[in-house]
Amino acid sequence: MNDSEEALFCNDAFYQAFLSRDISAMNNTWAKNAALLCIHPGGQALTGREDVITSWQNIIAHNTCPRIMHKVDQITLYEGMVLITCYEWDERQPDHFLLATNGFVREEGRYRMVFHQAGPTPIGPVETDTEVEKPVH
Amino acid sequence: MNDSEEALFCNDAFYQAFLSRDISAMNNTWAKNAALLCIHPGGQALTGREDVITSWQNIIAHNTCPRIMHKVDQITLYEGMVLITCYEWDERQPDHFLLATNGFVREEGRYRMVFHQAGPTPIGPVETDTEVEKPVH
Numbered sequence: 001m002n003d004s005e006e007a008l009f010c011n012d013a014f015y016q017a018f019l020s021r022d023i024s025a026m027n028n029t030w031a032k033n034a035a036l037l038c039i040h041p042g043g044q045a046l047t048g049r050e051d052v053i054t055s056w057q058n059i060i061a062h063n064t065c066p067r068i069m070h071k072v073d074q075i076t077l078y079e080g081m082v083l084i085t086c087y088e089w090d091e092r093q094p095d096h097f098l099l100a101t102n103g104f105v106r107e108e109g110r111y112r113m114v115f116h117q118a119g120p121t122p123i124g125p126v127e128t129d130t131e132v133e134k135p136v137h
Numbered sequence: 138m139n140d141s142e143e144a145l146f147c148n149d150a151f152y153q154a155f156l157s158r159d160i161s162a163m164n165n166t167w168a169k170n171a172a173l174l175c176i177h178p179g180g181q182a183l184t185g186r187e188d189v190i191t192s193w194q195n196i197i198a199h200n201t202c203p204r205i206m207h208k209v210d211q212i213t214l215y216e217g218m219v220l221i222t223c224y225e226w227d228e229r230q231p232d233h234f235l236l237a238t239n240g241f242v243r244e245e246g247r248y249r250m251v252f253h254q255a256g257p258t259p260i261g262p263v264e265t266d267t268e269v270e271k272p273v274h
Binding site for chain 2: 034035036037039041042043044045047073074076077078079080081083085099101103105114115117118119120121122123
């Protein structure tokens with residue numbers, strides 16, 4: 001797999017963990033040693049690993065946990081980081097969209113998530129192929 | 138200067154260019170060769186350099202261009218990338234806040250911006266010192 005495919009693998013694991021409300025799997029998608037940064041819609045910037053994982057635990061454990069669908073939008077490659085933007089929507093509210101950026105770094109041989117920021121966007125995904133932007137060099 | 142200080146220098150240049158509505162200075166804060174990713178509040182993900190710079194040109198040139206104040210919130214360091222979160226507000230609407238993440242990579246010896254994502258947040262900055270998270274290793 002190339003860097004895009006490897007980061008997409010972790011991106012998929014993240015959304016699968018969210019959808020199946022599996023906090024252990026969610027925990028595993030986030031990096032163990034790298035700095036983390038997570039901004040939920042309308043939220044503050046969470047940075048400590050415990051705060052980030054606890055925030056996901058609270059979302060997943062809550063009985064109003066949304067069933068988040070996603071569609072990969074853009075993939076941008078940097079030396080040491082992959083950013084993937086995704087449209088997100090609750091299966092039960094399919095006309096309300098978020099646009100999220102997920103960031104991944106390689107740790108112990110595979111990509112893990114280090115960054116997530118999601119905010120509202122009025123328009124959902126258009127039906128085009130995912131575009132992969134050129135790497136930094 | 139260390140990585141945090143160098144990235145903060147570019148972060149400050151970005152907001153100074155925004156405030157002074159200087160498109161040439163804004164252009165210079167963004168990387169020339171690296172992939173770019175820019176998500177304005179409620180907007181789609183812009184990736185090509187021309188689209189990103191044109192979007193800023195349109196914002197800056199418009200007669201309703203906000204006078205954006207900012208306060209640095211969190212700095213997270215990765216190998217090859219620095220992410221800086223900032224609270225943003227229009228000087229004329231000081232009770233409406235955005236939380237933005239700005240990403241910087243080193244190019245030709247100095248940090249330039251490659252990522253910007255801003256979204257609404259209900260609460261403004263609290264008066265604490267900026268926290269610098271530990272680097273990836």
